[in-house]
Amino acid sequence: MSLFASKGELKSLHHDTVKILGNYLPLSVCDEIIKRFELIEKNANYSYRWSDALESNTRLWCFEKEIKELLPHFEVDRWIRASDAYTGRDTQSWCLMANRIISKENNLGSGGGLHRDSPFSHQIKFIWYLNDVNGFNGAFQYLPGTHTDIWWSRKLFPLGEHRFPNVETPNGMKEVHAKAGTLLICDKKCIHRGKPLQNGIRYILFMIAKV
Numbered sequence: 001m002s003l004f005a006s007k008g009e010l011k012s013l014h015h016d017t018v019k020i021l022g023n024y025l026p027l028s029v030c031d032e033i034i035k036r037f038e039l040i041e042k043n044a045n046y047s048y049r050w051s052d053a054l055e056s057n058t059r060l061w062c063f064e065k066e067i068k069e070l071l072p073h074f075e076v077d078r079w080i081r082a083s084d085a086y087t088g089r090d091t092q093s094w095c096l097m098a099n100r101i102i103s104k105e106n107n108l109g110s111g112g113g114l115h116r117d118s119p120f121s122h123q124i125k126f127i128w129y130l131n132d133v134n135g136f137n138g139a140f141q142y143l144p145g146t147h148t149d150i151w152w153s154r155k156l157f158p159l160g161e162h163r164f165p166n167v168e169t170p171n172g173m174k175e176v177h178a179k180a181g182t183l184l185i186c187d188k189k190c191i192h193r194g195k196p197l198q199n200g201i202r203y204i205l206f207m208i209a210k211v
């Protein structure tokens with residue numbers, strides 16, 4: 001059982017669902033991370049690689065080990081503190097996951113369609129865009145307010161469920177178009193997905209805090 005505190009630096013998420021900080025990472029850092037992603041993902045000995053059947057979506061877990069000297073740019077301690085104040089729970093561990101998604105026919109987008117990461121409790125995810133993201137190359141989409149289970153979302157998205165493969169894209173979805181280096185912070189109890197790509201490529205770095 002958790003007590004939702006909704007305090008601290010990220011308390012505005014309770015009302016706003018997401019927070020967007022532009023120009024957070026220098027472009028040189030974004031480019032360096034992309035360069036390392038491309039090197040590491042070709043390394044057959046890297047144990048923490050996952051890809052979907054289409055090889056559209058590739059994830060490299062434990063990426064913090066690959067960018068040790070760049071970690072101060074991410075202010076991990078600051079955001080863990082803010083996450084704990086918001087959720088009311090203590091983070092036990094965290095990791096960085098680098099993600100590349102390429103436009104291929106029938107790609108589902110990052111996340112594999114509309115879902116909640118966490119159907120019962122509030123959970124924050126930190127997402128750094130490493131290249132420019134627009135309406136065509138996998139923008140993050142979310143349905144504002146659905147993290148607080150307001151009454152109108154319950155019919156389409158029943159409480160306690162976390163995947164909604166049969167729901168058409170609902171009205172009111174917002175999508176985040178932003179430049180490389182932008183930090184997007186989101187309460188992933190909300191309904192969200194990465195928009196399926198029509199063209200191009202998207203690189204992102206996620207920070208996931210485990211409680």
Ligand SMILES: [Fe+2]
Pocket residue numbers: 111115116117188192
């Ligand atoms: Fe998700």
